[in-house]
Amino acid sequence: MNDQPRRRPAKPHRRPQKDPVRFLAFEALRAVDERDAYANLVLPPLLKKARAKGDFDSRDAALATELVYGTLRRQGTYDAIVAACIDRPLREVDPPVLDVLNMGVHQLLGTRIPTHAAVSASVELARVVLGEGRAKFVNAVLRKVTAHDLDGWVEKVAPAYDEDAEDHLSVVHSHPRWIVSALWDALGGGRAGIEDLLEADNERPEVTLAARPGRSTTDELAEALGEDNSLPGRWSPYAVRMA
Known part of the structure; x- marks a missing residue:
């Protein structure tokens, strides 16, 4: 056996x-x-x-x-x-x-x-x-x-603002350092302005449709998109934004 x-x-x-x-x-x-x-x-x-x-x-x-x-x-x-x-x-x-x-x-x-x-x-x-x-x-x-959420990781890996402001902004807002520097120079300094700009630059872009005069209207575009998926344009009376 x-x-x-x-x-x-x-x-x-x-x-x-x-x-x-x-x-x-x-x-x-x-x-x-x-x-x-x-x-x-x-x-x-x-x-x-x-x-x-x-x-x-x-x-x-x-x-x-x-x-x-x-x-x-x-x-x-x-x-x-x-x-x-x-x-x-x-x-x-x-x-x-x-x-x-x-x-x-x-x-x-x-x-x-x-x-x-x-x-x-x-x-x-x-x-x-x-x-x-x-x-x-x-x-x-x-x-x-998985040990941290995004805010926790950013706090952990980004250098302190007081130690290296440009590198801090580069990591926090995911922009190359040279772009941070160029944008900051263009704004003329100030932390709030550059952070607002970098944050806005990371926003998902909206899709905007234009109603060509004589061919369609904003009402027709809005109806085609559906009431829940259309918003009026911000700057032009011919624009419709997809929600």
């Missing part, structure tokens, strides 16, 4: 599942980094192609758009947060890995996506585009990120 304990059969290796929304967002981020492409020029053709294949509905397109623009908008802040969660200089992290990490950080700190979903979706994306080894690295870093 064999007294040796039976060895359990190894679990079959699960193939990573490709999430079309996050994969498309990753493609757009890589194009911006590799080719110095403009996100607003790269993203629409990718969305159009995905819709033509039947992979996307309007909610998928909205999420992909938020992942791309939100990640890029707060990239400077997210870079500082990732740097605080790793044991190597940020420049030593391969750009594709950093794109997956920053997109994961945006889901954790900049959206209402639940924490477990943000981490698991990011790790799954990493498995697809980076491989199992780097997916483990992404998992470890993002789990560290």
